[in-house]
């Protein structure tokens with residue numbers, strides 16, 4: 001619109017052009033045909049963090065060389081003489097789509113560029129929406145997996161066996177603490193059932209519809225810890241990997257061993273439990289609604305005396321410290337647990353295996369250093385190995401265990417070759433497995449070994465006199 005076409009307006013638009021540009025929501029950046037900055041508006045200042053006063057007159061080549069601007073649309077236009085569009089990020093952390101356009105000298109078919117105008121449209125918000133969308137998609141996937149897990153569990157038996165007086169007493173307390181939302185410490189030896197209790201508490205709490213997730217700090221490398229817990233955004237792939245704590249939102253996290261929480265995370269955990277929020281390294285605050293249950297092989301008193309865990313954390317856990325006692329101290333659980341795991345096996349395989357009287361007796365007398373976990377493994381192994389429906393002492397492989405573990409408990413002799421004892425035990429398991437299956441692959445499989453390891457070890461044990469020589473034929 002030329003000056004003459006102004007119509008009835010009482011002013012000339014051209015006189016107010018700068019005010020109009022200043023009020024544009026998009027950033028505007030104009031250079032002359034040699035890339036010297038001649039104008040930038042207020043929006044550009046806000047998006048880029050660069051001030052008009054320091055930019056006017058400065059040359060784009062110089063700005064790029066000094067790293068003030070990462071990528072110049074202006075220079076691209078001056079080189080190609082064509083419009084240029086690209087995504088750009090600024091030191092303010094904002095992102096934008098920039099479109100640089102050459103303006104040619106007035107007059108027919110002029111090829112002289114007189115200026116380059118760059119329009120900067122901020123997309124930080126779109127970017128964060130895109131990020132949020134990815135996060136939500138990931139969350140959905142996690143929920144789906146959790147639903148599948150629950151469905152899987154519902155088809156198997158996930159209940160807890162508690163027949164001994166000590167177990168019943170513990171279960172009474174556990175049922176009550178399920179209803180409150182406090183942090184809980186479960187102490188007890190390896191394999192006693194701490195995690196099982198934690199899961200029970202979760203399933204019987206108001207959080208049961210959400211996830212129950214376990215964290216084992218000893219297996220997460222320190223450098224990956226924050227990303228693992230709070231999520232990580234991979235700039236390169238544009239993928240967002242959700243943090244474990246986000247995945248447990250509204251659910252429960254179970255810390256497998258409280259004494260293994262790295263020092264630098266203890267304050268974060270404290271904030272999480274106390275405030276339901278954590279301040280991350282970059283200053284951002286994450287609100288998180290999770291219940292924390294922790295397991296430990298140490299009692300609360302032992303943890304306190306060790307001084308490796310922040311005292312305030314221990315004070316919080318000291319409201320509900322629960323002890324899961326070793327299996328040998330709740331003998332009346334042993335037979336029900338044996339039956340429970342054997343039933344699970346029978347349901348799965350359609351078999352009808354049963355322990356005979358002698359087996360029950362041996363297993364009742366055994367002192368179960370590996371607790372319920374050891375019992376569960378033993379049942380599974382015996383059920384697979386026994387050729388008949390009745391499982392007898394010969395299928396238990398426990399004499400060696402008793403011999404081995406009772407030796408362990410005695411005063412150690414001056415010279416005690418632990419390696420040899422372990423080799424002897426392994427050789428005897430392998431021998432029995434082979435006797436049953438008469439097939440290296442099946443025997444190896446039943447012991448959780450691969451065939452080549454089985455063969456290699458058998459040759460070694462035969463040489464060492466720990467296994468009977470079978471000759472080459474049998475080794476096939």
Ligand SMILES: Nc1ncnc2c1ncn2[C@@H]1O[C@H](COP(=O)(O)OP(=O)(O)OP(=O)(O)O)[C@@H](O)[C@H]1O
Pocket residue numbers: 159160161162188189190191192193194195196197256295340372373376
């Ligand atoms: N009372 C129980 N009834 C049924 N199954 C149980 C019971 N206690 C433990 N189990 C089962 O025994 C196995 C070991 O239990 P769990 O993993 O809970 O022990 P843990 O004390 O957490 O062990 P760790 O300290 O080694 O992590 C699991 O498969 C669990 O499901």
